[in-house]
Amino acid sequence: MRAITAEGLVKVYRTRSSEVRALDGVDLEVEQGTVVGLLGPNGAGKTTAVRILATLLRPDAGRATVAGFDVVRQAQEVRSVIGLSGQYAAVDENLTGRENLWMFGRLYQLPSGESTRRAGELLEQFDLTDAGDRVVKTYSGGMRRRLDLASALIGRPRLLFLDEPTTGLDPRSRLGMWDVIRSLVREGVTLLLTTQYLEEADELADSIAVIDHGRIIARGTADELKSQVGGERIEVVVHDRADLPRAEEVLARDGSGQWTLDEHTRKLTVPATGGTAKLVEIVRDLDLAGVVIDDISLRRPTLDDVFLTLTGHGAEDDARETAGPGAAA
Amino acid sequence: MNRILADTLIVTWRNLKRIPRIPELAIFAILQSIMFVVLFAFVFGGAIPLPGGGSYREYLMPGIFAQTIVFAAATTAIGMADDIHKGLLDRFRSLPMARTAVLSGRMASDVVYNAGILVVLMVSGFVVGWKLNTGIPELLAGIALLLLFAFAMSSIGVLLGLGVPSVEVAQQVGFTVLFPITFISNVFVPPSTLPDWLQPIAEWNPTSTLTAATRELWGNPNPFVGTGLPAEEPVLVTIVWAIVIIAITLPLGVRRYRNMSR
Missing domain, CATH: 3.40.50.300 (P-loop containing nucleotide triphosphate hydrolases)
Structure with missing residues (x-):
């Protein structure tokens, strides 16, 4: 049953x-x-x-x-x-x-x-x-x-x-x-x-x-x-805005999917497979390309990534009120 | 039936257990009533002559008891709204308990609570000059009438508490509605001093009939104008009022509670 x-x-x-x-x-x-x-x-x-x-x-x-x-x-x-x-x-x-x-x-x-x-x-x-x-x-x-x-x-x-x-x-x-x-x-x-x-x-x-x-x-x-969402994510914060095009080029080559850019924080995110080895590879390639970075990290996919992939919108984009206790009263 | 009784007792136990843990609530309820006693016994009382004479303080105290009892509706409404707000009502509703025990337990504990407040007020009344001019049976009959009425007011409180969006609204509605009800009455002034059009309202007001009933039972000054039913049979009219209020508001309250799952 x-x-x-x-x-x-x-x-x-x-x-x-x-x-x-x-x-x-x-x-x-x-x-x-x-x-x-x-x-x-x-x-x-x-x-x-x-x-x-x-x-x-x-x-x-x-x-x-x-x-x-x-x-x-x-x-x-x-x-x-x-x-x-x-x-x-x-x-x-x-x-x-x-x-x-x-x-x-x-x-x-x-x-x-x-x-x-x-x-x-x-x-x-x-x-x-x-x-x-x-x-x-x-x-x-x-x-x-x-x-x-x-x-x-x-x-x-x-x-x-x-x-x-x-x-x-x-x-x-x-x-x-x-x-x-x-x-x-x-x-x-x-x-x-x-x-x-x-x-x-x-x-x-x-x-x-x-x-x-x-x-x-x-x-x-x-x-x-x-696996539907595509493994882990690598996030790179570029120091100088002018370096963004070159950094994007590197991520397009090394990543395993389409990169996204947060203009405001100069943060590029790309799906990646291969874990820390891939992280090291990207650091090296960015260095070769002359891109100075403030931060780089490897993270697991979040709900936001799942939603981006499944629905095309982020999880928090259109948050509505949750029904709390007594909401139906 | 057994389950309803057992679950009602448990909910009652829970509500009563809370009282000494939030002593502010009971203390302020008593202080509010005592404030009215002080204001009217010592400040306004001297300016209010009673038709037919008699002690104003002796006249006032039964009115104060009745006023306190009318405010039982607010106590219940606030308690109910608080349980909804804190999510406790959802917890109760998810348990295999007798459904209506949440309501009956609330009303039972509020009657006990009001009985306690009444005792404190009666003692305060004796201190400022209230007297019992009849016997113990009449005293007990008057108390029983007050508690029956407390139950009716709690029944209004259940309906109100389940219908308001927050605890604050329950408080507001309670006070904006209950204050005029207790003032357009014979609690503080003899109704004969009111404008003609207001007199019938004041006479039929259940707060008035409750007050007049206890004054009559306890032999306190009871200058009631007119020869209408409320003046002649205040005890009977009060009992009918209580039954009518319960018969209307209790089924509506139970229905509102069941409809929470809509």
């Missing part, structure tokens, strides 16, 4: 003056025990898709099942097998961490004793034992996010939705969160994860669906997507 199926999901947000098609026919399938990353820029429809699958929002058209239950007609059954953790840490900041977990456990219909036990386990697992009896108001952003994730796990859900679990976290907290998510996956949880970061989808997901303007525009493993 598939853990998640969605067919032709449509969601339109209407206001007095405008109409936004947040989802415009989304199909999605998630196999049991796998991790699927829903990758897209702000406003692409990621959050809307998760809210529909987690029964918070009704689709205008299409249907979806979670663990075999219809998300509209069998919403309560769906709720008893899922856990949801969003980009807004939805925990009560005037309760302690332990009280939050106990309350969510009780509302997940666990008996009181079991709720207490589970709360203790999760505080331990998420490294919050010391802070467990402190009011959440005193927690750092990373701690709140961990508590939010722990809250989603209180009822041992078979299926977990994580909506941008690391957005807004500092790099160290982000790595910590990744470790936590990886260990959950090892325990066999099916996970649907939304993210704006290709790197994150790459680290965590077995397969990726790229979403833009409410439509899935590509799917595959991270490697498949990256």
